[in-house]
Amino acid sequence: MNQNYRFLAVLLSCFVILYFMFNHLGKKKEISETSIFNDPQFNAMPTIQNEFESPQSFLQTQFYSLEQKNLRKEALKRVEEDRKGLLKAANGTDHKAFYKAVKPEVFCEKNERIGYKGDGGKQVCNAGAVKKEDCTLLSLGLHNQIDYDLAIFKATGRHCKLLGADMNSQNAKTQKSYEEMGGEIFVGKIPANLTIPEMLEKTGRSEVELLKIDIEGGEVDGLEPLIRDYYVCQIFIELHGKKPIEHLTMLRMMSRYGFRLFNIEPNPYCKKCCEYSLINELCMVQFGAVPLGITIPH
Secondary structure, three states: OHHHHHHHHHHHHHHHHHHHHHHHHHHHHHHHHHHHHOOHHHHHOOOHHHHHOOHHHHHHHHHOOHHHHHHHHHHHHHHHHHHHHHHHHHOOOOHHHHHHHOOOOEEEOOEEEEOOOOEOEEEEEOHHHOOOOOOEEEEEOOOOOOHHHHHHHHHOOOOOEEEEEEOOOOOHHHHHHHHHOOOEEEEOOOOOOOOHHHHHHHHOOOEEEEEEEOOOOOHHHHOHHHHHHOEEEEEEEEEEOOOHHHHHHHHHHHHHOOEEEEEEEEOOOOOOEEEEEEEEHHHHHHHOEEEOOOOOOO
């Protein structure tokens, strides 16, 4: 009997000791956690829950303002109407009516003119956002007028590789300017005896940040092999079409590869010519562009 009492007394003592030990440790942990959570440096750190709980809302908060979100909302309301208007104008013969019916599919807050204000300059979305060290700039159709080339080289930080091309040899002044920028000029008619992928292969380039193309009709066959097989961020292209439907055909082709319009500029000197600026969907965040409604029907 005495042994049983002795055993119970020892067991009770053990429980008491364990209780005080765990109670002490719990208070110590609580104090430690309280001091950490009160630390301003800890509170300044983003939590995993906040950042990943709702990725869509997190990204929208980071990149899009309320005004931009509303702009997209309004554009989406008009998409079907805009598409119908575009198709109707494309099947007509009035180029001006067609240009008016083409609506931007992207809003670029920093839509800037690079080069001359008149013919020769291009509308570029946030050229300063090109930060990659081994970036590539393509300028196809030089015609010894390289104000755009000089301006875009400067606007992108003077560190990109500039590749130019024309069906004719360029004069000494143009060649010297390209040499000073570390660029290269190719001679050949695109795509008959010179392809754009050839230019990239010969210079060891695999991606293109900005592409200017004005090769008097060679765009139709010369552009698709490039955007099909290479990563291109922005395209600035002048299209020449006897009928509006020819413009739409080219815009549809670029749309199939994920390019969206952010600027439309009819050529005042050529009623059948129009400048279009487009951006790849995968590059919108980099250049601060906001997607609107897709109005170019596939």
